[in-house]
Amino acid sequence: MSQKIEGKISFINHDKQYAMIDYEEGNKKKTVRVSIDDKTQKQMKEKNLIKKIHHFMIGDVVSFVVKLSDRGDRMVAVGTEFLYNNALDVLINKSFLNNKFIGYLKIADDKYFVKEIDSYLFFPVPFSPWQLLPTNEELNEQVNFSLENVAKKEKIFATLFDNKYIPEFEQAVKLFKTKTPVEATVFKVTPHAIHLNIVGNKIQAKIPFEEATLVGNKINVLITYLGKSKIAVEKIV
CATH class of the missing domain: 2.40.50.140 (Nucleic acid-binding proteins)
Incomplete structure (x- = not known):
């Protein structure tokens, strides 16, 4: 495989499970698309192209290889691996002092996320089987949440403060x-x-x-x- 280059994720479409990576090549700014769905990442891991599966966020600095897509119609990023995210590190450090954040509740591909109000980072929100799911009216509304499992960045998630149960x-x-x-x-x-x-x-x-x-x-x-x-x-x- 070609030598990996570095770039930063600038956009994520959670519904269609892809992201856009900004990078520089030959003093020119370029953008390339990468699939971030679990199936693609699992296949990459099985082929030893990446070390572990990661929940990608805007601001992630990643390493990757640019190649022609299987359909041959465009260049895409493959073997994409998370390196670091300064914005995420700031939130994690803040959580040690005051683990209370504000964000907007979102849904994509039948999964719930919260979008942190300042960084725009998305965090998955797992729901208990006994919890009442948010109504359509509650989506895109401000919510308070905490960050959990911060010791493992690839498995970090959010817990809402206001939870309703059956x-x-x-x-x-x-x-x-x-x-x-x-x-x-x-x-x-x-x-x-x-x-x-x-x-x-x-x-x-x-x-x-x-x-x-x-x-x-x-x-x-x-x-x-x-x-x-x-x-x-x-x-x-």
């Missing part, structure tokens, strides 16, 4: 905090686990398999852990 989750929170036993209903039995409805059929968990357990059986359990996307229970003997 009523069943709120009930599960009360049961967990008060250590109240729950009469759970078995809805599936596999060779390795018994799957339970804890609160209605919205909050579900599992316990180790036991002989003679049938779908529809009632089992008393205690919620031992409840996070935003994970629950653990144990059988009360």
Whole structure:
């Protein structure tokens, strides 16, 4: 492969999963397109063309190779690897002092992002399976958020301050905090686990398999852990 050159990402289309890289060659400013979808990056990693998959942002300084596209109609960037992003470093350093930021909620390819108001950097916003998703009216509105997993830049994400959950989750929170036993209903039995409805059929968990357990059986359990996307229970003997 040709020698890599450096450039900076100046534009990202999150819907179509591509970015534009500005770079200089022979004292001339040029721009080249690069695909940033997960499938392309995974293929690059499998071919050892990049070391790891990265969530690209505006301002990323990257190294890459320019080549003719497979269709032969334009030049494209391949083997694109993240080097650094000064704007991202500034936000990470700020998060250690005051992890509260303002941004705009966006959606692209059925995934949610928040666009930081000053840097224009996009951060993915994962939602709990028990969370109420934003309405169309809430998109593009200002939100407060914090940055999480800042130790690993390629896996950094945002958490919104104002989160809304389904009523069943709120009930599960009360049961967990008060250590109240729950009469759970078995809805599936596999060779390795018994799957339970804890609160209605919205909050579900599992316990180790036991002989003679049938779908529809009632089992008393205690919620031992409840996070935003994970629950653990144990059988009360």
